[in-house]
Amino acid sequence: MKFEIKSREATVILGLEGAMLNSLKKDGIEYLWQGDPAVWAGQAPVCFPIVGVLPEHKGYAFGKECNMKRHGVARISPFEVFEQFDNSITFIQKSSDETKKAFPFDYELKIKYTIIGSTVTTEYIITNTGSEKFPFAIGGHPAFNCPLTSGESFDDYKVVFDKKMTKKYLRPNHRTGIIDINERFDCLENSDEIQMDYSLFGEKDSMIFDDIESKCATLIGKAGRGVKIEYQDMANLLIWSAYDSDFVALEPWTGISNCSDETDIIEDKRGINILFPNETASFKFKITMI
Numbered sequence: 001m002k003f004e005i006k007s008r009e010a011t012v013i014l015g016l017e018g019a020m021l022n023s024l025k026k027d028g029i030e031y032l033w034q035g036d037p038a039v040w041a042g043q044a045p046v047c048f049p050i051v052g053v054l055p056e057h058k059g060y061a062f063g064k065e066c067n068m069k070r071h072g073v074a075r076i077s078p079f080e081v082f083e084q085f086d087n088s089i090t091f092i093q094k095s096s097d098e099t100k101k102a103f104p105f106d107y108e109l110k111i112k113y114t115i116i117g118s119t120v121t122t123e124y125i126i127t128n129t130g131s132e133k134f135p136f137a138i139g140g141h142p143a144f145n146c147p148l149t150s151g152e153s154f155d156d157y158k159v160v161f162d163k164k165m166t167k168k169y170l171r172p173n174h175r176t177g178i179i180d181i182n183e184r185f186d187c188l189e190n191s192d193e194i195q196m197d198y199s200l201f202g203e204k205d206s207m208i209f210d211d212i213e214s215k216c217a218t219l220i221g222k223a224g225r226g227v228k229i230e231y232q233d234m235a236n237l238l239i240w241s242a243y244d245s246d247f248v249a250l251e252p253w254t255g256i257s258n259c260s261d262e263t264d265i266i267e268d269k270r271g272i273n274i275l276f277p278n279e280t281a282s283f284k285f286k287i288t289m290i
Helices: 097-102
Strands: 002-006 010-015 020-026 058-061 064-067 080-084 088-094 107-116 119-128 134-136 143-145 158-161 193-195 207-209 216-220 226-230 236-240 247-253 273-275 280-289
Touching (some): 002 080, 002 107, 119 273, 216 247
Antiparallel strands (some): 002 010, 080 088, 088 107, 143 247, 158 193, 158 216, 207 236, 236 247
């Protein structure tokens, strides 16, 4: 089932499955990757209560065994519509017997999308509805068409940050998803931009900017079209694409995938939040169509 929210400038289509973005349109241009099973069928999945992977998909949260595949349980579990208005919609997912087979805790996850002008705000609202504290990370995974207009190519685009980047980035192992914390890479050379090139991705997987100082990144092409993502609530940003594909994903996460120096104890992982009974936490990021 699909739902539409809109402003005078743009229209957003959202799907009940995964409670995720399905379309971002402005001036007749589709900004969101439409998915291709031959490359990557996803579009903008939500990652919760983990981002990335656990070692062999298994871990322990305060002594309880968790068995979760990449990016957790929220994206593969049912949502319902909580409320809807002309320019916003909120989806809700409550823990169930199925989610507790993988993540044995009670929670309520609301995802609210609001469009004002050309900007879409995504807000994650997590509530602990149980009697035990639990650890979690959360993140977005939106992928954008690249190129956006005819006459352009993938390498006509660049990602521009709002400040110079001096810290080297991490990469996950392409097959296991585990990050070697002792190996860092430098493609910026004290610059504020990265020219898109397929050699950055493929077997090399994503670029992980952990504890990132920049809180705004813009994917922009030579014709001046692009998307700006602002992620003040998120500590990390991933940039990912697949070799010879037509998308770039800009992924704001509160945590990162399991690292080589970490155990299978989830609450000890980098970027993990602890939510106590009856507590609520919320995180936002914004996407602006240019």
